[in-house]
Amino acid sequence: MATGSISLAKAMWHGFRGKCPNCGRGHLFGRFLKVADACDRCGEELFHQRADDFPAYLVMVVVGHLVVPAILAVETAYAPPVWLQLAVWLPVTLFASLALLQPTKGAIVGLQWQMGMHGFEASKSRREAGQLAPVLVKASRAA
Numbered sequence: 092m093a094t095g096s097i098s099l100a101k102a103m104w105h106g107f108r109g110k111c112p113n114c115g116r117g118h119l120f121g122r123f124l125k126v127a128d129a130c131d132r133c134g135e136e137l138f139h140q141r142a143d144d145f146p147a148y149l150v151m152v153v154v155g156h157l158v159v160p161a162i163l164a165v166e167t168a169y170a171p172p173v174w175l176q177l178a179v180w181l182p183v184t185l186f187a188s189l190a191l192l193q194p195t196k197g198a199i200v201g202l203q204w205q206m207g208m209h210g211f212e213a214s215k216s217r218r219e220a221g222q223l224a225p226v227l228v229k230a231s232r233a234a
């Protein structure tokens with residue numbers, strides 16, 4: 092597959108879907124939140140990502156801004172017992188956070204990749220020069 096210029100939105104969408112930001116077909120994640128060293132389809136190096144805690148902060152902000160107003164609205168309208176509020180909103184918060192964490196991290200890795208942040212700088216200049224990604228090099232993790 093030719094490595095043309097991939098837009099930021101497309102790279103982040105690929106990452107959001109858990110796919111390689113470069114080809115959109117290979118797997119971005121080895122495990123739940125463990126980013127693969129390289130794409131299993133196109134060989135694009137992915138271990139340069141430095142998403143760190145940022146996806147978790149984003150998820151907390153988004154889920155918090157959805158769940159807290161919902162709790163307040165239900166409390167104002169129906170004033171249900173506290174145990175009922177907890178029984179509903181704790182699992183909602185937990186599952187919403189778990190569901191959003193991997194797509195959010197994928198989108199952030201896509202953003203870092205497309206913008207050439209951190210170690211992705213070399214692959215960005217390689218893309219801009221129209222050269223192909225190195226074929227499945229088992230990168231030793233230097234971190």
Ligand SMILES: [Zn+2]
Nearest residue numbers: 111114130133
């Ligand atoms: Zn790929």
